[in-house]
Amino acid sequence: MPDVAIVGTGQTDHKSRRDDVNIPELAREAVDRALADAGVTFAEIDAVCFGNMDLFEGLAENEHWLASTFGAEGKPLLKFNTGGTVGTSTTMGAYYLLKAGFYGRILAVGFEKQAEGNSQGAITTVGDPIWERPMMAGAIGNHAVMASTYVADSGVTEEQAAKVAVKARRNACLNPHAHLKLPDITVEQVLESKMLAYPLRTLDMCPTSNGACAMVMAGDGHAQKLAARPAWIAAVASAHDQSFQGDSPKRMSEMRSLIAVRERLYAKMGITDPVSQLDVAEIYEPQSYAELAMCENLLFCEKGGGGRFIDAGTPLIDGELPVNPSGGVLSTNPIGATAMIRVAEAAMQVMGRAGDHQVKPDVQTALATGYGGNAWSDALILTARQPSR
């Protein structure tokens, strides 16, 4: 089966409002940038994969009126409708099609215009209507409870979580596409920001963003023509947990779906010491405590060591394993694009195109993850080296 690579990426400059464009225009900005980055036109694209959740903007079957936006007339146009993982589901869908040899070049797109949508209303329908929905407390209430379990297990302090929030918004200042850029943010400001649901404060949470991300992906033979240094997809993994939110005993603290994908990816890649074997990680961290919990689950540090991990500076942009040098989800969250941004940012690092937040000139191995509640994890390993060669 052919190797598959990312050969071009494009993002909008993510913002809290984009009243100057409609949804197709917003998505098209990222598409045009990705095509330009790869040096291709629509004529050279064989198929399009795109991701978006119907209920968030109240638009069912939007593939019809978005077809022109994606240059998809007369071509296969596949839509992915998963939740927080939609950006990685779309990427992995495109990867499977290329890997199977059906197509040579695919355009992948994810977008969200939250200012025009009803994200909270849509999220109320995530829970099982019989068993869960009447008691749901929204994404923030749910994340706060998960964080409380993680705090009880790990002893992570509010100050340590605040350091994650600070890291993200300072890294964002180096990323022209990032939304929430706070160059002078301090731990004290995070701790003084409004309490949403203990232990989560406003600055512990991701923002509400509008934006889009697109990537040109290509199979062996095509990829080398489109990029001097393609970001090869060396391994992918996806795993679900059981049906209900309370099924996983420790939830985020021991996230079974993330542990499952980690085990598969690391086994395939021969990774036994991720901090030394990975050059950079772009993980889907919806809030500050989650990043530390996920770093534990990804074995970036020992169990219960998330606080010491950030204290030691290991995940800082100049640390031994930079985590989310882009500013991460804490700085930018256009939900339908968020997970694809993780992959695109990891690809930019491998391709050497991350600009001011490039962690080092020669990134060989990068990890990207997607998060769909605790119930679903996706993860990909990108490499500079072509997998089968």
Place this chain on the structure above:
Amino acid sequence: MSEPRFPEEPLFVSAELTLRYRYGAGSEAAHYLEGLKERMAFEGTHCPKCERVYLPPRPVCGICYVGCDGWLPVGPEGTITGATVVEVPFVDPITGEQRPVPYGFAFILLDGASTNIFHFVDETDRRKLGVGMRVRPRFRAERTGSITDVEGFDLIREEGP
């Protein structure tokens, strides 16, 4: 041919949707909700292979891929495994109205169950609410055979001297 003209202020079009749904609850729900209504009893389904007791109840164990073989009583008391005090407004999924804040919210492992449920807790001081605390359910006097027959959980507080 004329040039396109753009308005000085962005133009918006509003839309409002009211959608009604009616979901089949399944046979486990029928048994379980009758127990809540008639006996104020919690019951979970038992996996014969791994011995997990599932709440919400379900016909199959997703870990062993075998059918559950019956019902076991769980609770009514339980232990908090995660908790918060929600201070940010959120639209109540049932009423469509914003739920008043603050309110206590927790994941609870009922005694004898292997999986957590989540519910409201009668404590809004976050310093008095935490992992490991014990709770008991507060049932409504008028029960209709709904999951909301349990109004919430109360902390089992130490009796004063």
